[in-house]
Amino acid sequence: MYDRFLVLPLIDRWLAEDIGHGDLTVELMIDPRAVATFRMNAREPLTVSGIAIAATVFTRYDSACAVDLLVNDGDRVEAAATLAVVSGPARSLLTAERTALNIVQRLSGIATETARYVAAIAHTPARLLDTRKTTPGLRMLEKHAASCGGALNHRLGLDSGIMLKDNHIAVCGGIAAAVRRARAHAPALTRIEVECDRLDQVKEALDAGADVIMLDNMSLPDMAAAVRTCAGRAKLEASGGIRLDTIAAVAETGVDYISTSRPFQSAPAVDIGLDAAG
Structure with missing residues (x-):
């Protein structure tokens, strides 16, 4: 739109x-x-x-x-x-x-x-998300194009949601502290997403009350393990290194969302x- x-x-x-x-x-x-x-x-x-x-x-x-x-x-x-x-x-x-x-x-x-x-993940419940890696000045239109192709829009900009990445977490002193701080100040209906690249971080983010957990560059077995650990308590987004020839296997791990910038960049x-x- x-x-x-x-x-x-x-x-x-x-x-x-x-x-x-x-x-x-x-x-x-x-x-x-x-x-x-x-x-x-x-x-x-x-x-x-x-x-x-x-x-x-x-x-x-x-x-x-x-x-x-x-x-x-x-x-x-x-x-x-x-x-x-x-x-x-x-x-x-x-x-x-x-x-x-x-x-x-x-x-x-x-x-x-x-x-x-x-189309590559249509046999699974997973949904494709776009990213913010758009051409400067054309984000609104490129994200519209992604939605025309059947993807869901991720954040439109930094003001569209809270994404706690590794550097945010490091500055705040850990996942639990970062989520707690975000929860205390976030608008009431804003979701909090936490980036994790290890299974122990997934458990910590889940216990801290994250709404969405990004599985960053995880292996397929670790993604599947994260799905079992989460058991529906938070939405899981797989990200990092997603290609057309790998996306189906990622979707089959049971994650809710898969984000990729490739349709924008390539x-x-x-x-x-x-x-x-x-």
């Missing part, structure tokens, strides 16, 4: 970055009276994300542009599917084309890669093109 009001300044910056002082090519080559219609087509199978943002790029640049969206974010489409039809002044469409395609290709790439991870932009309507 994203706020359209917050997206508009982003679009303005993207357009300013790409256009500079003006689109030299269209101003020299395209008649200012020319109109055109283009189809935004998927050139490979993909999960859609950012299609409405791409549409807004065109209309933000020129209100005379019109966009007919044929799909919604979260839709799975095959190659050759038409995602949208854009029409209006040819100069404006050609100038805004690259910016619109860049964002929908990037976000749909994240959504498509996320969907692959979600997803390629999908191939989407703007083709002249026949």
Whole structure:
């Protein structure tokens, strides 16, 4: 989910970055009276994300542009599917084309890669979580893309929850002391998560009353042991070194959540093109 009001300044910056002082090519080559219609087509199978943002790029640049969206974010489409039809002044469409395609290709790439991870654990109750390892300035949109692919959003920012990591714990003097301090000052409905990389820490976090325990880079046997120790008293999140070829085995240990940044950091932009309507 994203706020359209917050997206508009982003679009303005993207357009300013790409256009500079003006689109030299269209101003020299395209008649200012020319109109055109283009189809935004998927050139490979993909999960859609950012299609409405791409549409807004065109209309933000020129209100005379019109966009007919044929799909919604979260839709799975095959190659050759038409995602949208854009029409209006040819100069404006050609100038805004690259910016619109860049964002929908990037976000749909994240959504498509996320969907692959979600599918790999669909046979288990575990749910996929995203992370805060996003592109600076694009977190809101990249997390939206992850949700389009079927993931749940972890913290949107540092103000979204309390995560006690190893350095926080060290400064506070141990897990029990850190949880106690957090519990005393946290807003009433805020959950407290504790990062653990050993089974003895899991027991300590559980006894301290942690709501969620992150199993950081633990082995599969240790994860399974943590699940037995916890016995439903807190939610368990597996994290660290999660890959597409390892995530199913992690899910099968019985953890509640698995977090990974890979769809953000390694997803390629999908191939989407703007083709002249026949």
